[in-house]
Amino acid sequence: MASRGDTQKGDEEKHTTVQGLDAARLREVLLRAVERQCPAELAAHREDFVQLALLRLLDRSPSEGSRPLRASYLWKVAYTVIIDEIRRFRRQQRQGEALAGGDASAPGPDVRTEIQDCLQGLQDRRRVAVTLYLEGFGTSEVAQAMGWTLKQAENLIYRGVADLRECLAGGER
Numbered sequence: 001m002a003s004r005g006d007t008q009k010g011d012e013e014k015h016t017t018v019q020g021l022d023a024a025r026l027r028e029v030l031l032r033a034v035e036r037q038c039p040a041e042l043a044a045h046r047e048d049f050v051q052l053a054l055l056r057l058l059d060r061s062p063s064e065g066s067r068p069l070r071a072s073y074l075w076k077v078a079y080t081v082i083i084d085e086i087r088r089f090r091r092q093q094r095q096g097e098a099l100a101g102g103d104a105s106a107p108g109p110d111v112r113t114e115i116q117d118c119l120q121g122l123q124d125r126r127r128v129a130v131t132l133y134l135e136g137f138g139t140s141e142v143a144q145a146m147g148w149t150l151k152q153a154e155n156l157i158y159r160g161v162a163d164l165r166e167c168l169a170g171g172e173r
Contacts, residue, residue, distance in 0.1 A: 126160030
C-alpha cells in the first residue's frame with residue numbers, strides 16, 4: 001500500500017505546472033500529445049503541429065500569462081492545433097478535387113473580381129479587418145497587427161463580413 005507521502009508526491013507530479021519547465025520538456029509534452037491525437041494521414045506533419053502548438057503558447061494574451069500552465073492545458077492546445085489542421089487539410093483536399101474535376105462550384109476569376117470589388121466598397125477599417133481575416137489571420141492576430149482591441153477587431157470583422165455577404169448577394173450596403 002502506498003504511503004500518504006507517495007500519494008501526495010504522485011498528485012504533485014500530475015499537477016506540476018509547465019511554466020517552470022524548460023523548452024525541451026515543454027516540447028516533449030506537446031510531442032506526446034500530438035502523437036497520440038494525430039490521425040495517420042497527417043503523421044508526417046507531427047513536428048509541424050508541435051511547432052504550431054508552441055507558437056500558440058507563445059501568442060497567449062498577457063491576461064492568460066499570470067495563470068500557470070498545466071500539462072492538461074498543453075494537451076488541449078495540441079488537440080486544437082490538430083483539429084484546425086485536419087479541417088484545413090480536408091478543405092484543401094475538397095478544393096483540389098473541385099479544381100481537378102472542373103467542378104462548376106469552384107470559384108473562378110469572375111468571383112474573385114466580384115469579391116475584390118465588394119471589398120473596395122467597404123469602409124477602410126472594415127476592409128482591412130476582413131481582408132486579413134480572409135487571408136487566414138485570427139481575430140486576435142488582426143487586433144494585434146492593427147493595434148486594435150480584441151472587441152474592435154471582432155466587431156469590424158463581423159460587420160465587414162456581413163457587408164461583404166450583402167454586397168455579394170446583390171444588395172449594395
